[in-house]
Amino acid sequence: MDRATELELIREIVGLAEQKSAFLDADISHSPIRRYASVEQFDRERATIFTRVPTVAAQSSEIEGPRSFITKNVMGLPVLLARDDEGVARAFLNVCRHRGAKLERAASGCKRVFTCPYHAWSWTNTGELRSVPHEAQGFPHLPRAERGLRRLPVAEAHGFIWIVANADASGKPDIDDWLSGLHRDFRWLGLADHRIAAEETIEIGANWKILMEGGLESYHFRVAHRDTIGPYFADNLLSYQVFGPHLRSVLPRVSMPDLRQTPEERWEIRRDANLLYTVVPTMQFLVQQDHIMWFLFEPLATDLTSVRMATLVPRSAPDTDEMQARWEKNQAITKTALMEDFVLGEEIQSGFASRGNPSHLFGRFEGALNRFNLVVEDMVYGQS
Numbered sequence: 001m002d003r004a005t006e007l008e009l010i011r012e013i014v015g016l017a018e019q020k021s022a023f024l025d026a027d028i029s030h031s032p033i034r035r036y037a038s039v040e041q042f043d044r045e046r047a048t049i050f051t052r053v054p055t056v057a058a059q060s061s062e063i064e065g066p067r068s069f070i071t072k073n074v075m076g077l078p079v080l081l082a083r084d085d086e087g088v089a090r091a092f093l094n095v096c097r098h099r100g101a102k103l104e105r106a107a108s109g110c111k112r113v114f115t116c117p118y119h120a121w122s123w124t125n126t127g128e129l130r131s132v133p134h135e136a137q138g139f140p141h142l143p144r145a146e147r148g149l150r151r152l153p154v155a156e157a158h159g160f161i162w163i164v165a166n167a168d169a170s171g172k173p174d175i176d177d178w179l180s181g182l183h184r185d186f187r188w189l190g191l192a193d194h195r196i197a198a199e200e201t202i203e204i205g206a207n208w209k210i211l212m213e214g215g216l217e218s219y220h221f222r223v224a225h226r227d228t229i230g231p232y233f234a235d236n237l238l239s240y241q242v243f244g245p246h247l248r249s250v251l252p253r254v255s256m257p258d259l260r261q262t263p264e265e266r267w268e269i270r271r272d273a274n275l276l277y278t279v280v281p282t283m284q285f286l287v288q289q290d291h292i293m294w295f296l297f298e299p300l301a302t303d304l305t306s307v308r309m310a311t312l313v314p315r316s317a318p319d320t321d322e323m324q325a326r327w328e329k330n331q332a333i334t335k336t337a338l339m340e341d342f343v344l345g346e347e348i349q350s351g352f353a354s355r356g357n358p359s360h361l362f363g364r365f366e367g368a369l370n371r372f373n374l375v376v377e378d379m380v381y382g383q384s
């Protein structure tokens with residue numbers, strides 16, 4: 001983000017606060033319940049979004065150094081992420097090419113060769129078939145080149161390893177192109193120079209979009225978060241900007257409207273606001289004063305989502321016990337507030353069966369939710 005943009009975003013919020021107005025879309029909008037409750041919709045999302053667009057599989061520091069690896073499920077696929085001897089990140093399906101056993105069982109480690117636990121076929125960390133026990137007798141004329149590990153498109157950018165979770169896809173994703181301008185903000189934030197200081201993963205019984213919607217408006221802050229973070233934020237004031245399919249939201253703290261008494265050269269957006277980046281399909285960054293909360297949503301079913309939440313801190317921050325205790329305390333505070341949203345999300349999800357609402361309503365100050373849903377709808381139905 002350049003300085004002119006930073007000032008413009010603050011000016012907009014200060015001006016709205018002065019007029020006692022929220023940031024308003026032209027109209028209210030409706031969000032059909034099908035988006036959150038239909039199994040068919042979820043299957044289409046898997047076919048048209050989750051397996052089509054770049055998605056973050058890991059933070060770069062999770063596989064640090066040549067030959068390190070991790071295994072995990074990404075968008076429903078068993079994935080092996082490995083650095084080769086040169087440290088270049090590779091992504092493979094974690095599935096043996098003989099008879100389909102799970103190739104690597106460990107969650108993480110350091111290996112040059114991956115050997116299947118079933119019949120010991122093995123592959124290099126670049127995915128080439130290396131050895132097949134009793135090959136000459138059992139598999140004469142084996143077309144070895146066709147039995148390499150199934151590769152997934154992969155790229156490393158802004159401190160993350162991005163993949164396209166689809167073994168039939170090819171090429172290297174252009175992440176900056178996909179970010180549609182947000183890459184400039186990520187450079188400004190120094191996102192690539194962060195590490196994970198604390199993290200946890202929890203399963204929530206709600207649709208992934210319900211959970212992501214929770215961060216896109218501050219209409220609920222003084223109600224749902226009245227005993228936690230609510231009092232620290234300006235009431236129902238939040239702006240958003242569009243970057244291709246993605247969004248940036250500015251969530252002003254109560255201190256931001258007072259900036260009109262301060263000369264502009266002393267304005268700093270991170271001091272008086274949180275920034276929320278929504279990276280389609282399933283990632284959000286909540287930028288706070290000296291760290292960034294990273295949320296990765298893994299849709300498991302229409303009504304079930306795994307949420308990974310992590311505190312990202314600058315690598316330059318002192319790595320002391322005192323600082324670590326502070327990051328962990330912050331992680332706990334964020335989790336407490338987030339659980340207030342997630343409990344609501346689960347209650348909303350359980351209410352769908354009642355058919356009480358054919359659709360949800362988004363008010364004019366909830367416009368970011370409409371925008372996010374329209375992007376998803378366009379991806380799901382625009383390609384069919």
Ligand code: FES
Nearest residue numbers: 096098099116119
């Ligand atoms: S299934 Fe992996 S070696 Fe046979």
Ligand SMILES: [Fe+2]
Nearest residue numbers: 214215225341
């Ligand atoms: Fe919330």
